[in-house]
Amino acid sequence: MSRRYPPLAHHFLSLGQQYSAAKLGMWLFLAQEVLFFSGLFMAYAAFRYFYPETFLAAHEHLNVTLGATNTIVLLTSSLTMALAVRAAQLGQNKQLLINLALTFLFATTFLVIKYFEYSHKIHLGLLPGKFYSAHEHIPGQPALFFGLYFVMTGLHGLHVLVGMGVIAWIFIRGLNREFGPEYNTPVEIVGLYWHLVDVIWIFLFPLLYLVK
Amino acid sequence: MESQSEHAEQHIAPLRMYLIIFGALLFLTYITVQVSVWNLGTVGLAVALVVAAIKAFLVASYFMHLKDDTWFNIMLFVGSIVFMILFFGLTLLDLGTRGRLNIEEGTFYYQQEKAWSEKQKE
Numbered sequence: 608m609s610r611r612y613p614p615l616a617h618h619f620l621s622l623g624q625q626y627s628a629a630k631l632g633m634w635l636f637l638a639q640e641v642l643f644f645s646g647l648f649m650a651y652a653a654f655r656y657f658y659p660e661t662f663l664a665a666h667e668h669l670n671v672t673l674g675a676t677n678t679i680v681l682l683t684s685s686l687t688m689a690l691a692v693r694a695a696q697l698g699q700n701k702q703l704l705i706n707l708a709l710t711f712l713f714a715t716t717f718l719v720i721k722y723f724e725y726s727h728k729i730h731l732g733l734l735p736g737k738f739y740s741a742h743e744h745i746p747g748q749p750a751l752f753f754g755l756y757f758v759m760t761g762l763h764g765l766h767v768l769v770g771m772g773v774i775a776w777i778f779i780r781g782l783n784r785e786f787g788p789e790y791n792t793p794v795e796i797v798g799l800y801w802h803l804v805d806v807i808w809i810f811l812f813p814l815l816y817l818v819k
Numbered sequence: 820m821e822s823q824s825e826h827a828e829q830h831i832a833p834l835r836m837y838l839i840i841f842g843a844l845l846f847l848t849y850i851t852v853q854v855s856v857w858n859l860g861t862v863g864l865a866v867a868l869v870v871a872a873i874k875a876f877l878v879a880s881y882f883m884h885l886k887d888d889t890w891f892n893i894m895l896f897v898g899s900i901v902f903m904i905l906f907f908g909l910t911l912l913d914l915g916t917r918g919r920l921n922i923e924e925g926t927f928y929y930q931q932e933k934a935w936s937e938k939q940k941e
Contacts, residue, residue, distance in 0.1 A: 627889070634892045638899035645903040649910055656914055671852070678848050686841040689882045696831045802883045806875045813867035817855035 613790030626792050633796045637803050644807055647759050651814060654751050661747030666818040668733055668743070669756070670724060674816035677720050678808065684713030685805040688774075692798040695791035700784055703794070707778045710801065714771045721764055728753070756815055763811060766804045773797045832881070840881045847874050 619625040655662045687709040694702035732740035735754030745752075777793050780786065786794055851870045854863055880886040885893055 630888075631892060631895075634888075634895045638895050641896075641899040641903055642906075645906055649907060652907065652911065653914055656911070671855075675848065675852055679845065682841065682844050682848065685844075685878060685882055686837060689837050690834075693831060693834070693837070799883055802878050805882075806878050809874045809878070810868075810871050813851050813855070813871055817851060817863075817867060819855050819858050819860065819863045 612785075622790065629792050629796055630799075633799050637799060640803055640807075644762075647755070647762070648810065648814075651755050651759065654748070654755065655818075658747040658751065661745060661749055661752055662818050664745045664747075665733075665749045665752040666816065668728075668731070668741075668745075669816045670727075671816050673720055673724055674812055677717050678812045680713050680717050680720070681805050681808050684710045684717070685802055687713065688798050688801045692791070692795050695781075695786040695794040696788060698787040700781060700786070703786060704778065704781050707774055707781060711771055711774050711778065714767055714774070717767055718764060718771075721760065725757075728757075759811055759815065763804070763807055766807070770797075770801050770804050773800065832884070836881065840877050843877060844874055847877075 613622055615622055615625055619628065687706045691703050691706035691710060694700075694706055728734065732738075732742070733753050734740065734750070735757050736750050739750035739753060741749070774797060777786075777797050780793065847870050851867055854866045854870075857863065859866065879896065885896060
């Protein structure tokens with residue numbers, strides 16, 4: 608049995624229905640992601656409300672330059688991802704592959720910068736809970752702040768890692784010339800996911816790095 | 820062969836639109852960093868959140884094409900934000916007013932009444 612192009616699953620009436628269903632499913636997943644991350648943002652708000660002086664003092668130990676660089680890196684990756692989706696819609700396969708490769712590269716850059724930030728924190732002992740062993744005096748509950756920092760950025764970093772996986776997946780499918788004006792749903796769906804990862808960082812950056 | 824665009828219209832935006840939005844996002848990032856340097860306190864936090872919300876709006880509307888999407892998908896995403904605000908609002912209301920209730924000494928209003936009656940006695 609040869610594979611039909613564009614691929615239409617047997618339980619859908621048309622490609623249009625399949626496309627709408629895929630997009631609806633992705634938006635449902637993204638709505639869940641918003642609520643899932645809002646739990647962490649709520650924890651942040653609650654602890655900041657209880658220990659404002661801790662947050663003011665502890666955030667000084669985060670590197671604003673690296674944080675801002677990562678913001679620009681992630682925003683640029685969002686642009687290249689959007690351009691990849693556009694290239695797929697226009698049937699420009701080479702443009703699609705270039706933009707996907709660039710997005711992957713920016714995602715790697717983001718994680719490399721994050722790695723340097725993390726290893727610096729670990730070196731200083733600015734760690735969550737009982738692992739906190741820094742010599743600097745930070746009033747209140749610094750272990751709480753760094754707990755939030757590591758969990759929030761860590762979970763976001765995990766999303767970046769998953770994003771890199773799915774970008775690599777559609778890159779390989781792009782190499783097989785599977786996407787064009789008739790069929791590009793996977794590229795668009797991955798794009799939606801990637802933009803949400805960017806949106807989450809848009810809120811994480813000012814709240815963690817720029818507390819004033 | 821039927822194309823998917825016959826049913827659900829896929830919007831192909833001009834390249835210029837993406838670059839303008841990207842420029843706006845970079846500019847807003849610059850503003851957030853700059854405002855934090857000024858040390859405005861609570862106002863600074865409000866500005867940072869408003870700027871972040873504008874950036875999120877731009878990404879969702881233009882990069883994620885939500886502005887050309889179906890009303891149902893828009894409702895889903897906006898709905899998740901509405902419930903997030905509800906979650907934040909109710910929890911912060913609880914945290915902010917928790918100090919007014921002391922099980923051993925009664926409610927905040929009871930304490931106020933007691934303080935007032937003690938003042939009357941003096």
